Structures are given as structure tokens and as C-alpha cells.
Amino acid sequence: MLLLSVDFEDWHQLVRRRLRADNWPEPGPALKRQTDALLSLLDELDVKATFFILGMAARAHPELVQAVVERGHEIGCHGDSHLPVHTQTAAEFAADLKAARQTIERLSGRQPVGYRAPAFSITRESGWAYEVLAEQGFVYDASQHDSPRIRDRAIPARSSPHPLERASNGTLWEFPVAVWQARFGRVPVGGASYWAAMPTELVLRGLRRAGSYPGLYLHPHELDPEPLRVNLPAGSNLGQRVHAEVRAAQRNAARRRAADVLRAIADRFELIPYGEAHAKLSAGADPRP
Ligand SMILES: [Zn+2]
Numbered sequence: 001m002l003l004l005s006v007d008f009e010d011w012h013q014l015v016r017r018r019l020r021a022d023n024w025p026e027p028g029p030a031l032k033r034q035t036d037a038l039l040s041l042l043d044e045l046d047v048k049a050t051f052f053i054l055g056m057a058a059r060a061h062p063e064l065v066q067a068v069v070e071r072g073h074e075i076g077c078h079g080d081s082h083l084p085v086h087t088q089t090a091a092e093f094a095a096d097l098k099a100a101r102q103t104i105e106r107l108s109g110r111q112p113v114g115y116r117a118p119a120f121s122i123t124r125e126s127g128w129a130y131e132v133l134a135e136q137g138f139v140y141d142a143s144q145h146d147s148p149r150i151r152d153r154a155i156p157a158r159s160s161p162h163p164l165e166r167a168s169n170g171t172l173w174e175f176p177v178a179v180w181q182a183r184f185g186r187v188p189v190g191g192a193s194y195w196a197a198m199p200t201e202l203v204l205r206g207l208r209r210a211g212s213y214p215g216l217y218l219h220p221h222e223l224d225p226e227p228l229r230v231n232l233p234a235g236s237n238l239g240q241r242v243h244a245e246v247r248a249a250q251r252n253a254a255r256r257r258a259a260d261v262l263r264a265i266a267d268r269f270e271l272i273p274y275g276e277a278h279a280k281l282s283a284g285a286d287p288r289p
Contacts, residue, residue: 011221027060034220052116055080055100076114117143139162145177158209178214180206
């Protein structure tokens, strides 16, 4: 059994902010078609996922949050502004989390109880974030990802879901992202951005060996039926335009196979949302395979 999630964010907002484009907070032009494609694919596969919603994307696209709820998916939280947790103080993180919760509750009518940090950014030095999550009513975190690409990452104590001892205010569970501990090294097999570089059979083999309840994550832009283009405002400088082209080319290369690999995974594994697994495990089910 695998846990399926979507980090629900607007690629255009994020890339425009990175390029310091003036129009960055505006709603991106592609999230609707990306979300439509993603929701259709999940319906086709007859699976429900957890959508970790980014507050600023939700405010730009309230109708898409509603569409996700109506299709019966779980609503989780991806923070508000997509700034790395380890660059914030505990107070700043608490304020960002509260802003996200309030936006998500207002737009979805649901209280999120699961959290995924932007870019898996709860590092070894920012473990205080788990206390903040528990204080604000979260019951699980899905941010630990033992990928060599993440600097100073928090290494999960176990590859299967487990309660974090750190949280004092209620029990906060950790649901690590799928990583295959192969003899030749660690292979991150949970993210669609990694699937692009691997034969599908290798992804499937890795997932079979990734422990119990390993987590998968996708982004809406990885399901975009059209090539991604950054729409910069008129008057952007040459550097911004070159960077925009490079970012779009990288993303277009990384996302080509996401839908087909997910179909192959759904063919062989049962996919469930995180909240369903949390309900079973916190009621005492055995987390081992
Ligand atoms: Zn994200």
C-alpha cells in the first residue's frame, strides 16, 4: 500500500517570484488546466490523494480548492508562502502555518491535520517545527525525505510511519517519503521528478522495497498537458528571460512521464490518502508490511 499526495502549488507564482518578476503573486495561467488533468487522472485510476495546499496558491485559485474537495480528496497543508522552514524563526513559521490554515479552512471548509514542508525543508536544525505543528493541531507530518538532493535533511528514524517523540502536545506522526535503500545506495522513488530519470520497472522495484506505507508526491505542473512557459511582464530584463527559459526547459524535461508512471504504479499497488493511513495506524494497526 502506498500513500499518494499532491503538493498543490502554482508553478508560475513560484518561478516568477524566484526571478523577481513584479507580477509574481498573480494567478498563474496554467494551474486550472493542470488541476483538471490531475483530477481526471485520479478519477481514471479511481484513487483518492492528499492535497497539501499552499496558502498563496489557494488564495489565487479558490475555485480549484473547491474542485479538489468536491472530488473527495483529503485536504492537507503545504504552508502559506513556500519559504524554506529552516530559513524561518519558530515564530515566523508559526505565523506562516496559521495563515495557511486559515486560508485553507475558509476556502475548503476543512481543517487540515497533515503537513508537508516546502521542498522538504524541516532540516536537522529546524526540528522545533514539529512542536509548532502539534501546537496548531496537526496530527501528522510528511516532510522527511531521505534524498541525497536535500541538504541537511532530517533522516527518518524509520522508513515506515512512526510517532515523533519530539512533539509534546499530542502525538505527531511522521510519514516518510518513499526511498529504496538499495545495496548500491539510496534511491528516492517517491517523487514524480525522480521518475523522469528512471525506467518505470526500476521505480516499481524500488517501491516494493521502500518499507510500509511509503509516500508518493506529485505537483500539478507535472501533469500539465501543455509545455510550461513563464509569462514574465513586459519590460523584463534579458537575465530574467533567459532564466525563465531554463527553468521551463528543466521542468518540461522532468515531467514528461509522470502520468504514465503513476498509471503503472496504480496498476500494481493500492494507493490511499495519508489521512486514511494515519487513522489506521493511530488506532493501533501494525505499520510493518
Ligand atoms: Zn512545494
